[in-house]
Amino acid sequence: APTVATSAEGNTLPLSITNDMKIFQSTNAKRSLFVLAIFLFSLQFILFLLNANAQKEDKGGENGSDNIIIIDDNGGNFNQTIGSLSPIISPYEPVKKLALICILHMDKLFAKRAILREYYQLTKTTDVDIVFVLGRPTKEYEKMVQSEMNQFKDIIVLDIEENLENGKTLDMFEYVAKRFGRNSTENVRYDIVMKADDDSFIMLRPLARYLRTLKTKELYGGVLMGVGGQDPTYFMQGRGYFLSWDLVEWIPTSDFPRKHIRGYEDANVGRWIIHYGLKSERWVQLDTFIDIRLTNVKESTLLIHPVKDSKTWIELAEEARKLGLFE
Numbered sequence: 001a002p003t004v005a006t007s008a009e010g011n012t013l014p015l016s017i018t019n020d021m022k023i024f025q026s027t028n029a030k031r032s033l034f035v036l037a038i039f040l041f042s043l044q045f046i047l048f049l050l051n052a053n054a055q056k057e058d059k060g061g062e063n064g065s066d067n068i069i070i071i072d073d074n075g076g077n078f079n080q081t082i083g084s085l086s087p088i089i090s091p092y093e094p095v096k097k098l099a100l101i102c103i104l105h106m107d108k109l110f111a112k113r114a115i116l117r118e119y120y121q122l123t124k125t126t127d128v129d130i131v132f133v134l135g136r137p138t139k140e141y142e143k144m145v146q147s148e149m150n151q152f153k154d155i156i157v158l159d160i161e162e163n164l165e166n167g168k169t170l171d172m173f174e175y176v177a178k179r180f181g182r183n184s185t186e187n188v189r190y191d192i193v194m195k196a197d198d199d200s201f202i203m204l205r206p207l208a209r210y211l212r213t214l215k216t217k218e219l220y221g222g223v224l225m226g227v228g229g230q231d232p233t234y235f236m237q238g239r240g241y242f243l244s245w246d247l248v249e250w251i252p253t254s255d256f257p258r259k260h261i262r263g264y265e266d267a268n269v270g271r272w273i274i275h276y277g278l279k280s281e282r283w284v285q286l287d288t289f290i291d292i293r294l295t296n297v298k299e300s301t302l303l304i305h306p307v308k309d310s311k312t313w314i315e316l317a318e319e320a321r322k323l324g325l326f327e
Helices: 033-058 061-067 110-122 142-152 168-179 204-211 245-253 265-276 310-322
Strands: 095-104 128-134 155-157 188-196 220-222 224-227 233-236 240-244 283-285 289-291 303-305
Touching (some): 128 204, 168 245, 224 265, 233 265
């Protein structure tokens, strides 16, 4: 297991974050373009919910519930679900993209997804795609999830019971590896796959600029942590970590990950990577993925965690707008 972490350029990086307890305060510009965008999108979202409920009533309640599109282990119905990433099956050379960011999410969190989706649409970059990854929706929400999938095409629904620490991350990586692997007929490929929490505020364009500087082979990046006990390990904290495609593609070929899925998902990913034998210099420690409770936001910040409420999210988005990230 690695005892130090370095940047991709080989420079030793600190393994702890500062104890500065000053919480970042952003200017609350009430008339900013982003707040206006959020207002308009909220109105659109309300109309979406009304439309979804109307569709549910029109189709006769439970009898229409079988129409929900569920992604199975073989990747069925993928184009109907996140077709905006890969709208057609192409006979030509696949499009190469930098990264796929997978945000683990739950069926009922429609409003949260609406805010995240609006922000990431405003700051998107063409070589990075973002999807929300859900387990099977409950009957209460499956019609609304179906409508949301059809409208936004940025949701992956895994054919598993919703969970956080019982294998969902592994199912996500296995699905992505199969869907975009070398034998896939999809017309897009990714160099990096990133897992992120839904309370992680990602500075999308600066993150993309940083990722483009890396050699995307045998790469594991994030905030390095360690746990002791009977099964000690090093790992990248779950707020946000990324793997190069070769590691993603390795995961479903090994039986080791499936034997190590219970408990903290981020620690388990670290165990998988140690088992793989990744060299310590390819563990890329980032002090730019910050804990807002402990560290001030800086111009170099790439990810802020935890952002639990909409007010703080909008304030941070306004700060991002001032930095020119919406242009």
